[in-house]
Amino acid sequence: MAAACTRALRKVGWSFLGSPSAHRSGTVSYLLGNVGARGSGRASGSRGPVVRSKLLSSLRAGGGRALGCAFLLGGGLGLYQTVKMTVQQHLAEEETKVSAGGLKLILYQYKTCPFCSKVRAFLDYHGLPYDVVEVNPVMRKEIKWSTYRKVPILMVGDDVQLNDSSVIISSIKTYLIDKEKSMTDILRCYPEMKSVNDRGKEVTEFSNKYWLMLNEADTSGTYLEKGGQKEEMKWRQWADDWLVHLISPNVYRTTGEALASFDYIVREGKFSTFEGFVAKYVGAAAMFLISKRLKSRHNLQDDVRQELYKAVDEWVAAVGKKRKFMGGDQPNLADLAVFGVLRVMEGLEAFDDMMANTKVKYWYRRMERAALNHEGRPAGRNTEQ
Template identity: 80%
Template sequence: MAAACTRTLCKVGRSIWESPAARRPGTVSYLVGNVSSRGFRRAYGTGVYPSELLSSLRTGAGGRVLGCAVLLGGGLGLYHTVKFRVQQLLAEEETKVSGGGLKLTLYQYKTCPFCSKVRAFLDYHGLPYEIVEVNPVMRKEIKWSVYRKVPILMVDGDVVRLLKRFQNTGVSSPQIKQLNDSSVIISSIQTYLINKERSLSEILHCYPEMKSVNERGKEVTEYSNKYWVMLGETEITDIYPEKGMQKEEMKWRQWADDWLVHLISPNVYRTTGEALASFDYIVREGKFGTFEGFFAKYVGAAAMFLIAKRLKSRHNLQDDVRQDLYNAVNDWVAAIGKKRKFMGGDQPNLADLAVFGVLRVMEGLQAFDDMMDNTKVKYWYRRMERASLNHEGRQD
């Protein structure tokens, strides 16, 4: 609080010093006179002084008394003006500390389902963030990063401090944290919002990076425990009041990453017409130069139409890939059941946000319309839309 007061007084002093009035001769008398003028305007309900008052100030003992009164009134007016401004600035500082000034930066492709998952999580919790749209061809926006995929969430020193609003201690020095992998980002920030004793650095140690070579001979990076929210027993009971809820959440989060995501490309690039429509959307919403956009729209659409066929074979999908999408979505709705609004009960949990984020990237495309018309997902999806739009997970 002392530091906040000091910063606030400095701001007030600077604003007064830098004002045009402060640079003219007679600054003090100008400021006092200005404040006293405002005070008399409030008292008399007019913007001018009564002539009798002005003449009395020029002569006699009464003039001296009234002059002192004017100066006193002016001083009190100035005091209250400065006091009001100090309170206003302190309120702004408090707003930042309570969450209004979060500085999260998300590096993303808008149409990437993994990036959409992270946005769904941040939006639902009402966490402000800036977006840096990455050019998918050159990727120069993330050339500073060894990790060359999106999403990347950068958490600067202010956010590390501000997220500590749930804790009794602050952060001693600014930090910048890079969070990779959509599921790690979500699990670690969720842990940080709930756990009142551990720092972000400590939490990130719970998700160690592991490098390996996949069946195609390509080096891949994975993260241990990425579906775990690292909580104590008391917190687990509060967040997951029913037995098995946490394991259910983890199961369906992994299902979204390992199965649902792989149904998106084969469905949105199912035919040449759908592939062209999808790339028209990607170019329109993404960050492409003029030539890159033209190339991506036509050459990319043709390439992805062929790649979608390979993905269908790799993931053992049916000839009509829509049926796999329908089956997956209906399995999800059946798992929620008729008695729950969401997988998390009355409020969405991390599995709800993951599935919603993945499906959302198809909006505006034929695959999305077909899914909404031919499955039972519509009512759950619309509830999720409202929850995300209204930031229903925001913590006051």
């Protein structure tokens, strides 16, 4: 639309410059006549017609050319702004494509799931655009096409499906660093294994899920400190095997906290009205009881808050006083995993208690800023596959 207006202004301008003087004077008279009619209230006595007469005389002497130049100038400025905006929009689109490594990402999730929150923290920090499909936790019809029935699931393009939060994070991080491997090649490094646990339930696990599949040069460039890779892997696994199991016993610790937690889950999740009602009241009661069993299963002390405080302070001590993050000046994958898990408690009593009774606050706020500002945005890579 802006370009069309610019072309019209240019045509008008050239018509003023190229047309006969008498024609220009008539056109100028018509334009000024309209202006004079609208502004006659500002003139006093008989000065209005005199002023208009002088203006018309001056414009007849060359004002038409001046007006034509004004139209040309306006058209030129409009054209400049149009081209500038088009170029800026194109560059912004290209930057988005490059920063995402050319990936089209769709995340299937429950918003309040700590494993899904881990993936979102990773994608946000790295500035990777993605679409979200909120899955109904009752019917799960949004993932009925998948034989893998858990979330998160991340679809890459139209045909590559990534399952398990740690596999998703490791494989995407590998892809962003390694400029040679395709996503399909990387996924083969995380084979799926099925087994039966001690309760007789079939479980799916993935090999190598805390490893980045990098060559020696890329590994050295990614982990600048000696022992950095092992430290990152250790704490990523700690977040999955220990920290995440402290969330439910803490947010469902009392009946009041259980109701508040399910109110949040229903508000943020995808439920029908009936499902939301049942989830809030029946689910809250059920999770209150289940949290007691979880406390026993994971050998937690009666005061589960103390277990949470102990774990969080253990993490802060591992980061240390000399580093902003475990990754140094920038978060690594362990930072993002711990942040993602803890973030699901925001707005609940357990979160407020944790922030008040541990030393995690300053690290947590730094992580918030890093994720919000996409501080890990990649420089880009060749996306040919």
